[in-house]
Amino acid sequence: MSAVETKPLREFFCSVPYDADLLLCLKDLVKKLGINTGVINFIGALRGATLYYYIQDEKRFHKNTFEDPMEIVSGIGNIATLNDEHVIHCHVVLADKNGTCYGGHLAEGSKVFAAEVHIRELSPQTKRSFDPVTGLNLLQV
Numbered sequence: 555m556s557a558v559e560t561k562p563l564r565e566f567f568c569s570v571p572y573d574a575d576l577l578l579c580l581k582d583l584v585k586k587l588g589i590n591t592g593v594i595n596f597i598g599a600l601r602g603a604t605l606y607y608y609i610q611d612e613k614r615f616h617k618n619t620f621e622d623p624m625e626i627v628s629g630i631g632n633i634a635t636l637n638d639e640h641v642i643h644c645h646v647v648l649a650d651k652n653g654t655c656y657g658g659h660l661a662e663g664s665k666v667f668a669a670e671v672h673i674r675e676l677s678p679q680t681k682r683s684f685d686p687v688t689g690l691n692l693l694q695v
Contacts, residue, residue: 558695560591560676570669576600577662580642580671584633589673591680594644596629598669603648605658613689618658623667624648627655633673636682636691 566587570579580594603624606615631644644660682691 556695558678558680560678560680563675563677564589565675566671566673568671568673570596570598570666570671572666572668573601574666575662576664576666576669577642577644577660579666580644581640583671584640584642584673587673587675589633589675590635590640591677592633592673592675594629594631594633594642594671594673596626596644596669596671598626598629599667600624600626600648600669601665601667602663603646603665604661604663605646605648605656606661607658608690610688615659617661618656619663620648620650620656622650624650624656626669629660631660632680632693634680634682634693641682641691 603620605618627647627649629646634641646660647655647657649655681694683694685692
């Protein structure tokens with residue numbers, strides 16, 4: 555195990571526009587704010603969602619698409635860079651109208667009904683790099 559001590563810098567509360575793609579909007583937001591490392595929390599609702607589930611033994615993602623409205627029960631993630639590009643890595647738990655929950659990696663194609671976001675910028679800068687054991691781009695700490 556490895557660890558790095560971080561220190562908080564700036565914090566922001568943000569709202570995401572109706573019908574925006576949540577992941578793309580978060581990426582755009584951190585670029586505009588100049589945040590390279592941090593944590594994200596969000597709540598709200600989606601008009602439809604796309605999530606990924608990582609199949610570990612095959613080292614690939616399975617795509618799950620939800621066409622119906624969903625509540626964002628919990629959204630949490632981190633901000634880092636990979637090859638100087640911002641990477642937003644978020645996991646989300648969604649609930650349908652019956653309270654059945656689904657979870658996974660937030661993917662492009664998740665359209666916002668309403669979303670409230672809290673971002674905390676951290677220092678020092680954290681980067682990602684490819685890990686051949688897992689097949690994932692993991693944080694380097």
